[in-house]
Amino acid sequence: MKRFNPWLILLFVVALYLMFTAAPLGGSAKVNYNTFKTLVANGQVEQVVISESTATVDLKTQTSVPVIVGNATQTRSLKEFQVRLPNNLATPDNTLQADLSRQGVQVRYEVPSQWLNLLVSLLPVLLMVGLFVFIFMRAQGGQNGVMQFGQSRAKRYGKENRVSTKFADVAGHDEAKKELVEVVDFLKNPAKYHAIGAEIPKGVLLVGPPGTGKTLMARAVSGEADVPFFSVSASEFMEMFVGVGASRVRTLFEDARKSAPAIIFIDEIDSIGRKRGAGIGGGHDEREQTLNQILSEMDGFEKGASIIILAATNRPDVLDSALLRPGRFDRQVTIDLPNLKEREAILGVHLRGKPLSSGVDVPEIAKSTPYFSGADLKNIVNEAALEAARISKTQIDMSDFYRALDKITLGLENSSLTIRDEEKRAIAFHEAGHAVTAAVIPGSDKLQKVSIIPRGRALGAAFYLPEEQVLMSKERLENQLVVALGGRAAEEVFIGSVTSGAADDFRKATNIARKMVLEWGMGDNFKNMALSTESGPVFLGEDMSRPKAFSEHTAQLVDEDVKRILYRAFERAKALVTEYRQAMTDVADALLSQELITGDVVRDAVARVNPELANPVSLNKN
Numbered sequence: 001m002k003r004f005n006p007w008l009i010l011l012f013v014v015a016l017y018l019m020f021t022a023a024p025l026g027g028s029a030k031v032n033y034n035t036f037k038t039l040v041a042n043g044q045v046e047q048v049v050i051s052e053s054t055a056t057v058d059l060k061t062q063t064s065v066p067v068i069v070g071n072a073t074q075t076r077s078l079k080e081f082q083v084r085l086p087n088n089l090a091t092p093d094n095t096l097q098a099d100l101s102r103q104g105v106q107v108r109y110e111v112p113s114q115w116l117n118l119l120v121s122l123l124p125v126l127l128m129v130g131l132f133v134f135i136f137m138r139a140q141g142g143q144n145g146v147m148q149f150g151q152s153r154a155k156r157y158g159k160e161n162r163v164s165t166k167f168a169d170v171a172g173h174d175e176a177k178k179e180l181v182e183v184v185d186f187l188k189n190p191a192k193y194h195a196i197g198a199e200i201p202k203g204v205l206l207v208g209p210p211g212t213g214k215t216l217m218a219r220a221v222s223g224e225a226d227v228p229f230f231s232v233s234a235s236e237f238m239e240m241f242v243g244v245g246a247s248r249v250r251t252l253f254e255d256a257r258k259s260a261p262a263i264i265f266i267d268e269i270d271s272i273g274r275k276r277g278a279g280i281g282g283g284h285d286e287r288e289q290t291l292n293q294i295l296s297e298m299d300g301f302e303k304g305a306s307i308i309i310l311a312a313t314n315r316p317d318v319l320d321s322a323l324l325r326p327g328r329f330d331r332q333v334t335i336d337l338p339n340l341k342e343r344e345a346i347l348g349v350h351l352r353g354k355p356l357s358s359g360v361d362v363p364e365i366a367k368s369t370p371y372f373s374g375a376d377l378k379n380i381v382n383e384a385a386l387e388a389a390r391i392s393k394t395q396i397d398m399s400d401f402y403r404a405l406d407k408i409t410l411g412l413e414n415s416s417l418t419i420r421d422e423e424k425r426a427i428a429f430h431e432a433g434h435a436v437t438a439a440v441i442p443g444s445d446k447l448q449k450v451s452i453i454p455r456g457r458a459l460g461a462a463f464y465l466p467e468e469q470v471l472m473s474k475e476r477l478e479n480q481l482v483v484a485l486g487g488r489a490a491e492e493v494f495i496g497s498v499t500s501g502a503a504d505d506f507r508k509a510t511n512i513a514r515k516m517v518l519e520w521g522m523g524d525n526f527k528n529m530a531l532s533t534e535s536g537p538v539f540l541g542e543d544m545s546r547p548k549a550f551s552e553h554t555a556q557l558v559d560e561d562v563k564r565i566l567y568r569a570f571e572r573a574k575a576l577v578t579e580y581r582q583a584m585t586d587v588a589d590a591l592l593s594q595e596l597i598t599g600d601v602v603r604d605a606v607a608r609v610n611p612e613l614a615n616p617v618s619l620n621k622n
Contacts, residue, residue, distance in 0.1 A: 172342030187225040208335035211375030214312035245290030261306030411456020432587040433490025447599035481569035489573040523561030
């Protein structure tokens, strides 16, 4: 929406103020009636123009006259002024006419226009109406905004502004590309499919976490097919007036039919495609009317219409089932978080044209960014470039990427935070507890570095290079719990008291333990059964009416299982840090002196206690 001109709004306010305070349009000064009579008696008045109860007075020469200003008077040199006549007062002045005649003053009477009076009285109202009309038209996008209120706001890409993105510009997601190649081929060669009686899916739903490239993939489809591409966000259909969303949907599909073959892309379709009747307040609202119109338009296509609808969402679980049935969005393409190979390819795309030093190891960066989306990887590259530019480097090296990773994952370095020596020692042993247990337990993620430099809310952190696995065994999950609770175990053994620094560790460990019991059937009381069917965040309305999954007694047994799992993990962590006491002391001392150490320092300290762990291969076996 266009921004309002503040000077124009100020002009309206000033005009309204002048009208409502009855400011004189002519700008003439006001003079007291007695002063006027004195000037007449002295022969200084040349002409008087009388209009109802007000007179405009012309003097023969420039004269100093006391003028009324608010509740006070000021002396000014005037040639003309205004005076209010006492004609309508209880005691009118009957001698004025004789005095004017005796002094030879020219007297002229004016009859004011009734239309002018009416216009002056209506002017404040007209100004207010004009202001509201102006704001309404600007909000609707220009002079024709009122007429275009129900028109589609989709942005059209065609011959004059072609989409230049191709599949080659989209790194990774090879399986998704294979699915969408068929869509592109249909738009290029529809006759081949119609001749054999095949029908291409009318709707393709792109599903995946935020930042994985769903919109980019839709643009690539349009660029490869070289057809008109209508892009719109689902929220742009919605308006405060009932029926506007449905009208915009109709207009969008009409424009697409005229431009067929074409692609319609609806981003974030879950904002209007949620399940009908599940919300609070009934089902007859603007959102559901808009959804009904989309369903009608998608199912009402002519058989030969070469129009394909692409939509993107990261919440497919909340979509109405009518959207996902065959004939509408009958094909779903999952665009998930990139794997290691795909992350390398995505980093290669974002590193194009950037000055890199010879030591930049792209595979190492990809290994350090597990579960990062394409948008996250782009942000890493940009932050590394900013770090290099901040210290006036001409090339980006690995240290810039490491600083960028630390900044994004943990936050800015908090160098102004004052930490007492005993607190710093507790932090060092806490992080040593995480690091040593990770280095000792087989199958743990490889430790990359340990730091006690405060960043964001974290007073210290241990960084790992996790191995990407499709399935998580019970043993591996229990090992993760031991590493997570290793910090609190180290505090109890080496400090003698516990601190609040393990709060985040407890949240992560409890979340893993609850999933082990509720979803993965790994509890002692509930083996091989799932007690939770949640597939995502709470969907207001549907989840409020859903009955409880289990009874209070079952909930108590679940809590017992969770407590038992965490207790066993903590006791195991406590035994490990006690067994490797010397390694714990060496790592904590190194942290206190250097604040940042590599994983090799930890592994060397552990190997001095147990030489069998000197072989790195043993750290990665399951």
